[in-house]
Amino acid sequence: MAMTITEKILAKAAGLEKLSPGTLIDAKIDIVMCHDVTTPAAISMLAEKGIDKVFDTEKIVVTPDHFQPAKDIKSAELHKRLDEWARRHEIKYYYKLGRAGVCHALLPEQGHIRPGEVIIGPDSHTCTYGAFAAFSTGVGSTDTAAAIATGKLWFKVPASMKFVLNGKLPKGVYSKDVILAVIGKIGVDGALYKAMEFTGPALSGMSMEARMTITNMAIEAGAKSGIIGFDEITKQYLDEHLKEHKYYTHFESDADAEYESTLEIDCSSLEPMVALPHLPSNAVPISDCAGKKMDQAYIGSCTNGRIEDLRIAANIMKAKQVAIRTIIVPATPVIWKQAKDEGLFDIFYDAGCVIAAPTCGACLGGFMGVLAEGEKCVSTTNRNFVGRMGHPKSEVYLASPATAAATAIEGKLTDCRKYI
Amino acid sequence: MSKAHIYKRDHINTDEIIPARYLNTDNEAELSRHCLEDLDADFVKKVKAGDVIVAGEDFGCGSSREHAVWAIRGVGVKTVIAKSFARIFYRNAINNGFYIIESADALDKISNGDEMEIDFKNGLVKNKKTGMDISFNPLPDFALEIINAGGLLEHIKKKIK
Numbered sequence A: 001m002a003m004t005i006t007e008k009i010l011a012k013a014a015g016l017e018k019l020s021p022g023t024l025i026d027a028k029i030d031i032v033m034c035h036d037v038t039t040p041a042a043i044s045m046l047a048e049k050g051i052d053k054v055f056d057t058e059k060i061v062v063t064p065d066h067f068q069p070a071k072d073i074k075s076a077e078l079h080k081r082l083d084e085w086a087r088r089h090e091i092k093y094y095y096k097l098g099r100a101g102v103c104h105a106l107l108p109e110q111g112h113i114r115p116g117e118v119i120i121g122p123d124s125h126t127c128t129y130g131a132f133a134a135f136s137t138g139v140g141s142t143d144t145a146a147a148i149a150t151g152k153l154w155f156k157v158p159a160s161m162k163f164v165l166n167g168k169l170p171k172g173v174y175s176k177d178v179i180l181a182v183i184g185k186i187g188v189d190g191a192l193y194k195a196m197e198f199t200g201p202a203l204s205g206m207s208m209e210a211r212m213t214i215t216n217m218a219i220e221a222g223a224k225s226g227i228i229g230f231d232e233i234t235k236q237y238l239d240e241h242l243k244e245h246k247y248y249t250h251f252e253s254d255a256d257a258e259y260e261s262t263l264e265i266d267c268s269s270l271e272p273m274v275a276l277p278h279l280p281s282n283a284v285p286i287s288d289c290a291g292k293k294m295d296q297a298y299i300g301s302c303t304n305g306r307i308e309d310l311r312i313a314a315n316i317m318k319a320k321q322v323a324i325r326t327i328i329v330p331a332t333p334v335i336w337k338q339a340k341d342e343g344l345f346d347i348f349y350d351a352g353c354v355i356a357a358p359t360c361g362a363c364l365g366g367f368m369g370v371l372a373e374g375e376k377c378v379s380t381t382n383r384n385f386v387g388r389m390g391h392p393k394s395e396v397y398l399a400s401p402a403t404a405a406a407t408a409i410e411g412k413l414t415d416c417r418k419y420i
Numbered sequence B: 001m002s003k004a005h006i007y008k009r010d011h012i013n014t015d016e017i018i019p020a021r022y023l024n025t026d027n028e029a030e031l032s033r034h035c036l037e038d039l040d041a042d043f044v045k046k047v048k049a050g051d052v053i054v055a056g057e058d059f060g061c062g063s064s065r066e067h068a069v070w071a072i073r074g075v076g077v078k079t080v081i082a083k084s085f086a087r088i089f090y091r092n093a094i095n096n097g098f099y100i101i102e103s104a105d106a107l108d109k110i111s112n113g114d115e116m117e118i119d120f121k122n123g124l125v126k127n128k129k130t131g132m133d134i135s136f137n138p139l140p141d142f143a144l145e146i147i148n149a150g151g152l153l154e155h156i157k158k159k160i161k
Helices: A005-014 A040-048 A073-088 A104-110 A123-131 A139-151 A177-186 A209-222 A232-241 A307-317 A333-341 A345-351 A401-408 B027-032 B065-076 B085-095 B142-149 B150-159
Strands: A025-028 A031-036 A058-063 A118-121 A135-138 A153-157 A160-166 A197-199 A225-228 A261-266 A271-276 A281-285 A296-299 A326-327 A376-379 A395-398 B002-007 B052-055 B080-081 B113-120 B124-127 B131-137
Touching: A005 A025, A005 A118, A005 A135, A005 A197, A005 A225, A005 B150, A031 A104, A031 A139, A040 A073, A040 A139, A040 B150, A104 A123, A104 A209, A104 A232, A104 A261, A118 A123, A118 A139, A123 A135, A123 A209, A123 A225, A123 A232, A123 A296, A135 A225, A139 A153, A139 B085, A139 B150, A177 A209, A177 A261, A177 A271, A197 A209, A197 B142, A209 A225, A209 A232, A271 B150, A296 A401, A307 A333, A307 A345, A307 A401, A326 A345, A333 A345, A376 A401, B027 B065, B065 B085, B085 B142, B142 B150
Parallel strands: A031 A058, A031 A118, A118 A135, A160 A197, A160 A261, A197 A225, A296 A326, A296 A376, A376 A395, B002 B052, B052 B080
Antiparallel strands: A025 A153, A271 A281, A271 A395, B002 B113, B113 B124, B124 B131
């Protein structure tokens, strides 16, 4: 029976030869990602139920990120609960402040993500790791508690939808624009419960950083997971980042595997995209919205806070001044240091930006750039729901780092291509 | 008796159900004070124990925060009836032993304030105001097993022992 890459990974995790969409499985979990907002609840539940144990101290990766360094007393309490638990169980990969970073940027960078594996975490953007030909999905705190204790979790095998990214990205168009265009086409529930499998020639020109932006936003179309097949670029990234357990098995979809649907995207004809408030699916080309005045630009997050994103933004801001509040948030300490060493901080400083410590911060209205009533923010993040970055009457415009940087300079939504 | 709170909208998301500014706690009682705050600031004043939320497609989309289920349950809501649910919210509800109902026509057959009786076992919502019955497909067996156990952790606890 022909199978997709997702079905093959899940079959292996369930110890089955074959399976098909709809099959209910008990899957072995390879990595459980834990952060500060949703894991403390999981820890408390386990304690309450008297099953306070961890299945494998080397397969749980812990990093506070959402509200770190602690933004207030209550978040400090969350960090304290996470810290006590991680120490008590001697979790091997516990990234404390100074080494902690935005989870979905940190785990691949620190070599915790391998092809063919199953990764879960109590965070909806856990689907990011699918860029490495792995099955990864976001779950809740209870699921996380169960996975921490048993190393297993129930799943219904998702049907797969194929997205063929044809052509080559034009100048000024990035993977963020591609995924916004895809979500714009299928809607925020266009892939509900499904695995989104991305393939096609446009991907082969994309770095792992760029690919992660695509799989990161699979959840914004309602998907269970996003996945991209293994190739030389994947291998090269893994060679550079895997520190231990360098072995892995990579699967690929059979040529005659079944897909629920196939959508072809001509990337050569794409423009820079902006998702208008209040849904990621409200994606329009920049030519349809340029000129709209903004109050803030935010460049960071698990979607676009990696070194490549900061380089793109810095190239545009070089020797320019920003016209609005501009916040740069390198996603991890390594990215932070890289950006500093490469001189990007000088560019950002000279332009008038503020540079924050790694955190999810204002992406979810936490801190480090929360919006007031009526304010508008161009943001490289993934979600623009009502009140997402602050006041319920503020507005978030999702875009690429290039579009956010060009917009920061002009103070209004701007076509980044004039600065490239 | 359960009173209906109707929200004729698709994609009611987790940021509307429980805004992230309140995620610095996982205390159900505290969270429940802000339930649906950015969608309907008066909801917590109107809602009574045993009431029901009725909504459109893709209810609970967005974040994986289980706080959304806790806030709804914490404020006393008995169940949510929606055309469809976002998948993490769906999992979270089942894992918490919180029964949710998928119904394509509930929004058309229930009005704001209608009183209802819900027969989970037979998959029936009885609208006492209109006398109309709305049938729904009960949750699949595996989900019922988890719900009947009192949630996922109780379920696996039994298995571990």
